[in-house]
Amino acid sequence: MSEAVGLYLEEAKRSSYGHKLRQMQELAIRDPENFWSEVARNLYWFKTWDRVLEWNPPFARWFVGGLINASFNCLDVHVRTANRNKVAIFWEGEPGDRRVLTYMDLWREVCRFSSVLRDLGVRKGDRVAIYMPMVPELPIAMLACARVGAIHSVIFSGFSFEALATRIRDSGAKVVITADGGYRRGKLIQLKKTVDEALAKTSSVQSVIVLRRTGSDVEMREGRDFWWDDLMRGKSLDSQATPLESEHPLYILYTSGTTGRPKGVVHDTGGYLVWLYATMKWVFDIRPDDVYWCTADIGWVTGHSYVVYGPLLHGATSVMYEGAPDYPAPDRWWEMIERYSISILYTTPTAIRMHMRFGEEWARRHDLSSLRLLGTVGEPINPEAWRWYQRVIGGGRCPIVDTWWQTETGGIMISPAPGIELVPLKPGSATLPLPGVHAEVVDENGKPTKPYEKGYLVILGPWPGMLTTLWEDPESYKRIYWSKFGHNNSLNFHFNPPAVYYTGDYAMKDDDGYIWLLGRADEVLKIAGHRIGTTEIESALVMHEAVAEAAVTGKPDPVRGESIVAFVTLKPGFKPSDDLRVELIKWVRRTVGSIASPSELYFVSKLPKTRSGKIMRRLLRAVVSSTPLGDVTTLEDETSIKEAMEAVELLKKAMMNNRTADSS
Numbered sequence: 001m002s003e004a005v006g007l008y009l010e011e012a013k014r015s016s017y018g019h020k021l022r023q024m025q026e027l028a029i030r031d032p033e034n035f036w037s038e039v040a041r042n043l044y045w046f047k048t049w050d051r052v053l054e055w056n057p058p059f060a061r062w063f064v065g066g067l068i069n070a071s072f073n074c075l076d077v078h079v080r081t082a083n084r085n086k087v088a089i090f091w092e093g094e095p096g097d098r099r100v101l102t103y104m105d106l107w108r109e110v111c112r113f114s115s116v117l118r119d120l121g122v123r124k125g126d127r128v129a130i131y132m133p134m135v136p137e138l139p140i141a142m143l144a145c146a147r148v149g150a151i152h153s154v155i156f157s158g159f160s161f162e163a164l165a166t167r168i169r170d171s172g173a174k175v176v177i178t179a180d181g182g183y184r185r186g187k188l189i190q191l192k193k194t195v196d197e198a199l200a201k202t203s204s205v206q207s208v209i210v211l212r213r214t215g216s217d218v219e220m221r222e223g224r225d226f227w228w229d230d231l232m233r234g235k236s237l238d239s240q241a242t243p244l245e246s247e248h249p250l251y252i253l254y255t256s257g258t259t260g261r262p263k264g265v266v267h268d269t270g271g272y273l274v275w276l277y278a279t280m281k282w283v284f285d286i287r288p289d290d291v292y293w294c295t296a297d298i299g300w301v302t303g304h305s306y307v308v309y310g311p312l313l314h315g316a317t318s319v320m321y322e323g324a325p326d327y328p329a330p331d332r333w334w335e336m337i338e339r340y341s342i343s344i345l346y347t348t349p350t351a352i353r354m355h356m357r358f359g360e361e362w363a364r365r366h367d368l369s370s371l372r373l374l375g376t377v378g379e380p381i382n383p384e385a386w387r388w389y390q391r392v393i394g395g396g397r398c399p400i401v402d403t404w405w406q407t408e409t410g411g412i413m414i415s416p417a418p419g420i421e422l423v424p425l426k427p428g429s430a431t432l433p434l435p436g437v438h439a440e441v442v443d444e445n446g447k448p449t450k451p452y453e454k455g456y457l458v459i460l461g462p463w464p465g466m467l468t469t470l471w472e473d474p475e476s477y478k479r480i481y482w483s484k485f486g487h488n489n490s491l492n493f494h495f496n497p498p499a500v501y502y503t504g505d506y507a508m509k510d511d512d513g514y515i516w517l518l519g520r521a522d523e524v525l526k527i528a529g530h531r532i533g534t535t536e537i538e539s540a541l542v543m544h545e546a547v548a549e550a551a552v553t554g555k556p557d558p559v560r561g562e563s564i565v566a567f568v569t570l571k572p573g574f575k576p577s578d579d580l581r582v583e584l585i586k587w588v589r590r591t592v593g594s595i596a597s598p599s600e601l602y603f604v605s606k607l608p609k610t611r612s613g614k615i616m617r618r619l620l621r622a623v624v625s626s627t628p629l630g631d632v633t634t635l636e637d638e639t640s641i642k643e644a645m646e647a648v649e650l651l652k653k654a655m656m657n658n659r660t661a662d663s664s
């Protein structure tokens with residue numbers, strides 16, 4: 001353990017580390033309602049709540065009776081103070097263009113754009129789909145929705161038309177906000193074209209607003225499509241934030257689960273903002289003079305919570321970047337840290353491993369001494385990457401907050417909390433739960449496991465940042481998250497009645513009570529920290545005319561955490577070939593998006609299934625990762641797994657031969 005991160009573990013134990021943290025934990029446990037109302041008082045409420053919590057497991061309503069608005073708390077409260085001219089966003093486009101937006105600038109744009117939405121007939125509760133590159137207009141669009149009480153549904157711009165159409169259809173969005181394109185690694189991404197393809201498959205959308213970003217030619221449909229700048233022209237600033245009930249949905253964010261249909265995670269306004277306010281302070285110890293950079297794309301939850309709402313609630317100065325980390329050269333990030341004197345960097349283990357590959361000389365070219373705190377999120381971080389991050393980027397000086405959380409939890413749940421008290425860090429562990437988070441590791445029967453025993457990570461609910469439901473699907477919400485362990489009385493809890501939230505993650509505790517995350521326990525993949533459901537890729541594959549059945553699994557990848565491997569059976573009349581393999585991979589990329597693109601695809605004559613017909617992806621995962629198969633008693637036909645093994649071996653051999661041929 002490096003001295004730089006605060007304390008040596010042994011020394012720390014002697015000095016009874018964690019005293020302050022424990023004190024906060026106890027306060028939160030003893031009187032959660034009082035604890036959370038203290039935090040909530042830091043926000044602006046048009047009307048104070050009557051009750052902190054109404055809990056009908058698993059449905060929670062936080063700050064019942066309170067009236068609040070997210071856009072007001074992110075902007076109006078700051079423009080009324082000396083912070084009005086403080087920089088809210090330092091933005092850089094990938095080609096190198098730059099913009100600086102103060103709180104006043106952002107407030108103006110949001111007011112005007114919210115008038116645009118109102119004029120288009122957008123009302124409280126309407127859904128607005130946002131499909132944009134990482135430009136300031138993306139948070140502006142979100143905050144404008146929040147201002148009028150419309151529910152935004154941001155769709156990651158790397159998703160393609162099928163994924164976009166599914167999400168638009170499910171939410172019944174009335175308006176889509178997009179751009180004529182975006183830049184990624186020097187290439188133009190045709191967002192509007194994808195929107196047009198998606199809209200051909202949906203019927204709810206009445207208007208499309210198109211931002212000019214790249215100047216590309218796009219088709220504009222008369223009466224439906226409008227340019228952003230045309231609509232904004234002459235719009236007045238007089239657009240008051242609508243006071244909304246605390247439980248009013250702020251947004252829907254679709255995330256992958258174990259079914260083909262993505263889940264529409266719904267977050268409320270009051271509880272969610274309270275959670276973000278608290279975690280920004282505890283985890284990032286955010287201060288007025290910080291320059292904070294969360295590298296996440298706003299299309300994922302990390303961007304919603306820690307690029308947009310969290311930092312703005314605190315009136316912080318953030319950096320936002322449009323493009324790829326290695327464009328035009330691998331030191332783009334380090335150059336930016338030097339340029340803006342960034343003090344907090346929050347990123348993913350995949351990004352760190354990628355930079356490790358480029359080599360530390362790229363970071364060495366720049367002065368990174370402004371950094372004081374580093375963070376990671378999205379996937380387990382291997383100790384080697386942790387140490388590199390700390391030594392090369394943090395100069396051996398900066399603590400690392402390894403933050404565990406999920407789209408569903410709204411904000412960070414398990415993480416070091418230097419804003420309260422820095423506990424000794426252990427590379428690879430997210431350390432301890434934050435105050436008010438009751439995390440346990442349990443076995444199949446819901447009993448807490450012994451130290452170092454692998455089990456399921458569960459959270460005892462409720463907590464203010466939690467999802468409130470799945471969009472128009474409360475039954476799935478109950479079943480997916482709250483039914484596996486039910487009302488478990490062997491776990492002690494302060495809320496009555498207690499309910500056990502199932503995270504879908506494996507974890508273990510060590511004998512200091514530190515939590516180590518051990519990956520997903522379900523069919524969800526983590527590709528470069530992004531959550532992709534195997535079934536979503538399978539559904540895309542079977543939409544191709546040649547494919548009869550498909551099974552998708554993940555394989556460990558040294559940089560991206562996991563890579564996607566697909567097994568397919570073909571319909572009669574179609575034959576396996578290299579051309580078809582390439583075509584199917586392209587097909588997935590075109591319909592779902594390039595992040596869902598399989599890195600390996602095998603043709604087999606049958607898939608391994610149980611006698612009841614369920615595909616045994618667990619076995620395929622073992623085959624592709626060359627690990628033991630484990631229990632195969634439920635397998636219906638053993639030749640299926642043999643065939644998969646042979647297919648994998650064959651490709652390996654072919655690749656080896658190619659390599660030898662190349663080098664000779």
Ligand code: WTA
Nearest residue numbers: 377378379380402403404405406407517531
């Ligand atoms: C994984 C991202 C290990 C985990 C914020 C979780 C992590 C899923 C960590 C949620 C971490 C997130 N260490 N694993 N620090 N953070 N995960 O919804 O499997 O995109 O369930 O939210 O990411 O992914 P999601």
